[in-house]
Structure formats: C-alpha cells, structure tokens
Amino acid sequence: MNERIASSTGASSRNVRQSLGVATVLFVCCVAGLAGAAQDNNNPPPPELEPHLAAIAGLAQPSSMMEIPQGWFLMGTVRKDDDPFGLETQYDDTEFPQRRIWLDAYALDRDEVSMGEYLAFLRGHGLPVPLKLRHLIWHLIDVHVLPDYVMTRWPALYVSWDEADRFCRAHGKRLPTEAEWEKGARGTDGRTFPWGAEPPAPDVAVFGLYHVHQIPLVAAVDSFEEGQSPYGLYHMAGNVREWVRDWFGPDSYPLMPERNPQGAEAGRYKSVRGGSWRSRPQLLRTATRNGATPATRSPNIGFRCARDQTALLPDPDDKIIDKTHPSDPNRSK
DSSP states (O other): OGGGOOOOOOOOOOOGGGHHHHHHHHHHTTOOTHHHHHHHOOSOOOTTHHHHHHHHHHTOOOOOEEEEOSEEEEESOOOOOSOTTOTTSOSSGGGOSOEEEEEOOEEEESSOOBHHHHHHHHHHTTOOOOHHHHHHHHHHHHTTOOOHHHHTTSBOOSOOHHHHHHHHHHTTOBOOOHHHHHHHHHTTTTOSBTTBSSOOOTTTOOOSOOOTTOOOOOOOTTOOGGGOOTTOOSOSSSSSEEEEEEEOOTTHHHHSOSBSOOOBSOOSOEEEESOOTTOOGGGGSTTOEEEEOTTOOOTTEEEOOEEEOOOSSSOTTSSOOOSSOSOOTTOOO
C-alpha cells in the first residue's frame, strides 16, 4: 500500500510552538547524498550514538489525552464524481458510504507518540532500536549537529504495528479503532480536514515535502496549533501517518455495525490514517484510508494511543445523540 503515497510542495509555520520542528525541517532539507549511503549501510553506527539515544529517551514527555464524548458522528464520504480533482471528492472507493456511527466515550492522545517516548519504551523493554532509525539519528547528529532535545519531540518513526500496539498496552492504553481515529480527526460534522473545509496550507499541516534519501521532514508532535482537530488533537493530518487497530478492509464501511465498529477480523494490511510529511493534500483528508503490512517500518508512519472512558449517557438511543446534530430523523434504527 505504500506506493499510494505521493509528494507535492511546501511546508513551514508561523506558530511559535512550531519553531523547533520547523527549524528541523529547514535544517534537514540541506541533507546531501551521504544520507542515502548512511541509511543503506548494514553496519551499525559507532558507539558514540548510544549516549544520544539515552538522552533522547531521557527527555521524553508523555502526551496529555483529550476526552471525546460518546455520540454519533459522520464517518466516510458521500460519493462525488463531478469534480475529480476536488478535495471533497473521495480518494478511492474504500471510504463509501458515509454513515452515522455511534462511539462510546473514549480518549485519544493529544499528540503523536514522540521519538523520545518510543526510544524510552524500547530501552525499558530490552527491544532493539531499528537499524534505519539508528542510522537516521546518527546522521542528523554527526552531519547536521541536531540536538537531542529537538529529536525527542519528533514523532516516532520506523515503528512497526506490533511495537505500536505493545507500546500503548504497556502504558495502559490501546491503539484507536479506525472509527475512533476518524471521529477524533473530524468531529461530528463530517468535515474534510481536521481544521475544516479550507485546503491544507503550510501553517496548519506538514505535507507535500520530498527528500530523495527519505530523510523525514517532520515537526515537533506538539506543534501546528492552528491545524488542531475539533477535539484539540495535533497533527491528525500530515507529519506522519498513524497506525490504528483495525485491519484494512476495502469493504469495511458498508459492513461495519453502526455502534463501536472494530474493523475486519483479519487481513493483510493494518489501516493507517492521516497522511504524512510526504503526502499530497488528498491524503490529508479525514476520510482518506490507507494501509500497510504490520511489519512495515517507515519514515512516514507513527501512531498515537487511545483509552476507554466511562459513558456520559446510559443508552445510545437517548434523544440527545450529539451536540452538532441534536435531531436526526434519517438515523437508521
């Protein structure tokens, strides 16, 4: 599924809290051919890397969680064929039909899991740091003198689905379902992007970037405040795509139950959502779906965690089904 990723142009931001991430983007853009040789090298980086890995892990700061109330939301896309290049047009036929879906109350990490948190988890559980990630970090230190405190706030990179799942469970959480991720990204009103209907721009998301050697042009996980979702979540579009719990099912949407869908029982790919630093605008849409094999380690894929919450109302059939749509005569019974 990775061949579906595409590239475009531009990304920076004026938000002060983005300064570390954006400086990183501009700094890393200068990387030359040495990076490719470093990442392709099967030999591990020198021992001098180890203190930096420990420092990056030691600077880790956990994300706060944002509560998302129980209720109905619009999931998926209404088919549109008269504007093939429009941003409201479906990316492919896996996001049909648009349906009203009920979710119990839950919480999502406000931020993507950071590089520091990921390295701290690996160290704490005696797991190896992926070789490509070791080469990337050493290259950024050795060639670009990038400080540890910048990289600790990058999103986790080169993380497999199994590691993401294990990380969340180790912290008393879990990966979000695809439905939970989508509601967190778009709210209840079916908006095209986390921030609304406006096309992606450099001040709301990291997207459309390209580097021939796959050096990630990412921003800090707690940056780009103007691109937040309705629930205050950061980087639900761009920066890195995110693993979710579900298997990727091409016919998931018409078959899923209307309450708390869990996705297909098995499959070849796990779903990933949200677009990345490389994605063109269509892949940043809240309804766009994608997938990758669970063993995939990519500079484009990270994750965030979810947690169950106590329901706010005793019965999903209560008359007040959500604040955005106080009445819904077309809701299926």
